[in-house]
Amino acid sequence: MALTAVPQHLVAVPYPGRGHINPMLAVCRLLAxxxxxxxxxxxxxxxxxxxxASAGVAATLPAGRVRLATIPNVIPSEHGRGADPAGFFDAVHGKMGEAVEQxxxxxxxxxxxxAILADTYLTWGVAAGARRGIPxxxxxTMAATFFWALYHLDVWPPVDDxxxxQELSCKSLEQHVPGCSSVRLSDIKIFRSxxxxxxxxxMAFVNVRKAQCVLFTTFYELEPCAIDRITQAVPFPVYPVGPSISGMPLDGDAGNIHDKEHRAWLDAQPENSVLYVSFGSVVSMRPSQxxxxAMALRDSVVRFFWVARDxxxxxxxxxxxxGNGLVVPWCDQLNVLCHRSVGGFLSHCGWxxxxxxxxAGVPLLALPAVWDQVVDACVVADEWRIGVNLSEQTRGVVGKDAIRAAAVKLMDPDDGESQEMRRRSAQLREACRGAVQAGGSSRRSLNGFVKDLAAGRLNCQ
Known part of the structure; x- marks a missing residue:
C-alpha cells in the first residue's frame, strides 16, 4: 500500500564509483x-x-519504479580512473555537476x-537542488563513525611532524572529538597528506550542513553511539536505513550462488573452513603485498577462495x-560469504x-589500504571485536608470517579468541537481519523518511 497521498518522484545522484553506486541502488530499491x-x-x-546493464544490475531494479537516466561521459573512464585520481576527482567536482544540472x-x-538524493561527496549536490527549489x-555510503569524524574536520588537531x-598511532582523535577512538592521529597525518x-x-562537509536530511547505509544497532551523536549534533533528521547491500533480498535472507564451479567447490568444503579473500573493485593492492x-596462504594450509580482479x-x-584454494576473477560476494563453508574474510575493509x-556473520582479517578503510579496520577489531586488524603494527607491507599466523588462528575452530569473534559476529548478523524486517530499526527509519518526504517536512526552508 502506498504511504503517500500524491506519488513522489525522487532523483538519485550517486558518486560515480562502484562502492557508491551499488549502495545508492540498494537504497532506491528499499525506498520503492x-x-x-x-x-x-x-x-x-x-x-x-x-x-x-552488462552486469545484469539494471534488470534487477523494480520495473517502472526505479529507472536510470544518463549524462554524457564527462569524467574519466572507470577502467582508467586509478591512473589519474586527481583528474577523476576534478572532473566529478566540476564537469559532472554541470551535466547533472542540465x-x-x-x-x-x-x-x-x-527531492534529490545525492551522495555526500558530491560537493555541488545541495546547491544544485537549492537553486531549483528542490530539497x-x-x-x-560509509561508516557513521567516519562521518562523525569528518563532520568535525575543523577541530582536528595539527599533526606534529x-x-x-609509532607515537601518533598510540593517540586517537577521541580527546578532540568524543566518539572517535577508532581514528588515530597517525591516520590524520596520512589523510592530510x-x-x-x-x-x-x-567542501562536502560544509555543504552537507545545508542538506534537508542524511540517510546512512549503516543500521542503528551496528553504530548506536555514532548515530546518537550525529542525531544530537546535526540540524536535520537522520535516517539509518541499512544495511544497504547490493543484491540483498528485501526479506534479509541470502540467495544462491549461481556460478556452478564456485558453488561446487564451496559445497565440497567443511563448514566454516574457507577463508574468503577479496580487496574490492577500485583500489589495487601492491604486488608485493x-x-x-599468497605465501601466507600457502604456508597456513588454510582453505581459501580468492577473488583476484587482475x-x-x-x-x-x-x-x-x-592448490589448497580457488582463485577466480569475480564472484557473487554476498552469497559466497553466506555459504556454510566460509568462516573468515580477508578484506580491505571497504564499508x-x-x-x-x-x-553473513563472518569475522574479518582487516588489511586496509586507504581512506575510510583504515578507520573501518579499527572499528571491526577494537569496537565490534569481530576481527583482527593486520595493519595495526605497520603502514607498509604486512609480512607473510603475520598474515599466516592470523589466518591460522582465525580459522581454528578450537581457538578461544576465534570462537568469541564468531559469537559476536553471529550476534551482529541477527541484529543486521532484524533491522530490515518489519518493525526493525531500519524499516522504521525508512518508513519515517518516506512519510516525512510526502508530508513536506523535508522541503527547503
Missing amino acids: AADGELTVTVVVTEEWQALL LLDRMVLKRRPD VCSLW RESE WELPMKLTT LEEI SASAAGLRQIAG NSVLEAVF
Whole structure:
C-alpha cells in the first residue's frame, strides 16, 4: 500500500564509483519497496549505464519504479580512473555537476522532482537542488563513525611532524572529538597528506550542513553511539536505513550462488573452513603485498577462495598460493560469504564489504589500504571485536608470517579468541537481519523518511 497521498518522484545522484553506486541502488530499491507509488530516477554516466546493464544490475531494479537516466561521459573512464585520481576527482567536482544540472533543468520542465538524493561527496549536490527549489537529501555510503569524524574536520588537531609514526598511532582523535577512538592521529597525518581529497571532503562537509536530511547505509544497532551523536549534533533528521547491500533480498535472507564451479567447490568444503579473500573493485593492492598474502596462504594450509580482479596476476598468485584454494576473477560476494563453508574474510575493509561480512556473520582479517578503510579496520577489531586488524603494527607491507599466523588462528575452530569473534559476529548478523524486517530499526527509519518526504517536512526552508 502506498504511504503517500500524491506519488513522489525522487532523483538519485550517486558518486560515480562502484562502492557508491551499488549502495545508492540498494537504497532506491528499499525506498520503492517502502512506498508502492514512489518512483526514482538514478543519474549515471553513459558508461556506467552500460556497465550496470552488462552486469545484469539494471534488470534487477523494480520495473517502472526505479529507472536510470544518463549524462554524457564527462569524467574519466572507470577502467582508467586509478591512473589519474586527481583528474577523476576534478572532473566529478566540476564537469559532472554541470551535466547533472542540465539534466535537472530538463526534468523540471516536465515535472519538478520532489527531492534529490545525492551522495555526500558530491560537493555541488545541495546547491544544485537549492537553486531549483528542490530539497536535497544526502546519502552517506560509509561508516557513521567516519562521518562523525569528518563532520568535525575543523577541530582536528595539527599533526606534529616531530612525533614518530609509532607515537601518533598510540593517540586517537577521541580527546578532540568524543566518539572517535577508532581514528588515530597517525591516520590524520596520512589523510592530510592527500591534499585534493581533503579539500573536496572539507567542501562536502560544509555543504552537507545545508542538506534537508542524511540517510546512512549503516543500521542503528551496528553504530548506536555514532548515530546518537550525529542525531544530537546535526540540524536535520537522520535516517539509518541499512544495511544497504547490493543484491540483498528485501526479506534479509541470502540467495544462491549461481556460478556452478564456485558453488561446487564451496559445497565440497567443511563448514566454516574457507577463508574468503577479496580487496574490492577500485583500489589495487601492491604486488608485493599480494605475494606476501599468497605465501601466507600457502604456508597456513588454510582453505581459501580468492577473488583476484587482475587475470594476469591471478595465475601467478594461484601458483604461489598452492592448490589448497580457488582463485577466480569475480564472484557473487554476498552469497559466497553466506555459504556454510566460509568462516573468515580477508578484506580491505571497504564499508560495503564490511556490511556484507556483518550480514553473513563472518569475522574479518582487516588489511586496509586507504581512506575510510583504515578507520573501518579499527572499528571491526577494537569496537565490534569481530576481527583482527593486520595493519595495526605497520603502514607498509604486512609480512607473510603475520598474515599466516592470523589466518591460522582465525580459522581454528578450537581457538578461544576465534570462537568469541564468531559469537559476536553471529550476534551482529541477527541484529543486521532484524533491522530490515518489519518493525526493525531500519524499516522504521525508512518508513519515517518516506512519510516525512510526502508530508513536506523535508522541503527547503
